[in-house]
Amino acid sequence: MFTGIIECTTKVHRLIYEKNNLRITFNNPFSKNNEIQVNQSICHNGICLSIININKKTYSVIASEETLLCTNLNFLKIQDEVNLERGIKLHERLDGHIVQGHVDTIAIIIKIENRNGSWLFFFKSKKKLNDKIVKKGSIAINGVSLTIITCKNQYIFNVSILPYTYETTNFHQLKIGDIVNLEFDILGKYIKRSIQQYLEK
Template sequence: MFTGIVECTTKVYQLNRDQKNLCIIFMNPFSNEIKINQSICHNGICFTIINFNEKTYSVIASEETFLRTNLNFLKIKDEVNLERGLMMFERLNGHIVQGHVDTTAQIIQIENRNGSWLFFLDLKKELNHTVVEKGSIAINGISLTVVTCNQYIFSVSIIPYTYHKTNLHLLKVGDVVNVEFDILGKYISKSNLK
């Protein structure tokens, strides 16, 4: 369980295919503060650490993860957002993020708003009732608030701190990001279908 408040970023060190799985080795910014079987959110994807040392750590991405995320675009030296699991008895500063990516979206426009940025994203499928204006959404694992939304396109506003602390400052029009809808909205939407 995560909050969508990114702790830091790291870079992809190595990519190794193993049948339909992908072993991803990341640079280790946490030194010895991590352990095997620990979950860390990478650009919104919850991965379990399978191996680590002071310099790097390894995770495995399955076929299902490839189908729902932007991992097909991942390259060595790419920068990814990181968040370790939520600790009990701390404030929930973002929103509940599971690290279970629902889909991807393409950035279609970035507007510089003189001190902040407005990102417009196209899901290429109907947003249905899980995305609402002023509701929560996770983009590359970052807890954000939806500014506007219509049938396929939504926007999020980015403050300078978030822009510079995460990998958002590296993204451009045409890039594909991971999207996780608000879990509470998903449950409500499902209950309304019955």
Template sequence: MFTGIVECTTKIYKLNRKKNNLFITLKNPFLNKIKINQSICHNGICLTVIDIDKKTYSVIASEETLQCTNLNFLKIKDKVNLERALIIYERLNGHIVQGHVDTTAKIIKIENKNGSWLFFFKSKEKLYHSIVKKGSITINGISLTIITYTKYVFSVSIIPYTYKNTNLHLMKIGDIVNIEFDIFGKYIKNFIKNYKI
């Protein structure tokens, strides 16, 4: 479980495909703070640590994860947003994030608002029953607030701190990001869909 408050970014060190899986090795910014079998959120994707050394650590992504995320677009030296799992007694500064990506979206417009940025995304999935105005959404592991939305397009506002301290400042039009819809909204959507009078 995560909060969508990115702790830091790190660079991809190595990518290695074995059968249908992708082994990802990253520069280790956590030193002695992580361990084998620990979950870390990478660009919004919960992945398990399988190997650690002083300079790097490795995780593995399965075929299913590769199909519904942007991991296939990763390249060596790309920057990835990182967040370690939530400690229950700490403040929930973002919103509840599972690290289970629902879909991907393409950046279609970036507006500089003289101190902040407005990002517009086109989702692969219809949005009407998955988001609400001023509701929470996770983009590449970042907890953000919906500003506007239509059937497939939505926008979020990015403050300077978030822009500088995540990989959003490296993003450009056409880039693909990972999207996780709010878990409470998904439960309500599923309940209504299956509710019978």
């Protein structure tokens, strides 16, 4: 489980397709104190992926065909910057919101406004949003815990990005037309499912 509070970013070192899967090798920002290990899960741009190999400079993960179909991993390029978060420790504060690392869908950036101290990012989702997000609710975008400002219609919403988040995540490199990963609030998904089951009785 994750919180959407990004620890650091890294860059894509190598991409190799192995049949229907994708092996991704990243530069290793955790090498100094041996802070990661094989089989450990790390959230990469909001996607929970397990480490299969580590050395001093890099580590590798495998993305399955299913993961490639529902995330933005097929758009990755060498040297792309990726947000990283390791799993939460149970004794730590939950500073963001509950993030599983299970991407629900992707969205495209359709507008970016510089608000002289912050940035407004507008997204158009691949899926309808009317029963998945709410104004002032939480959403994870590329693994970053954010608050929804407005939901303009069934597909479009926006968030505000403050300078610290802009500088310490890969938001500073995103541009109009880029594809991002979305994970909707798990609490909202459980509530929706409970209501559906009640109505089906």
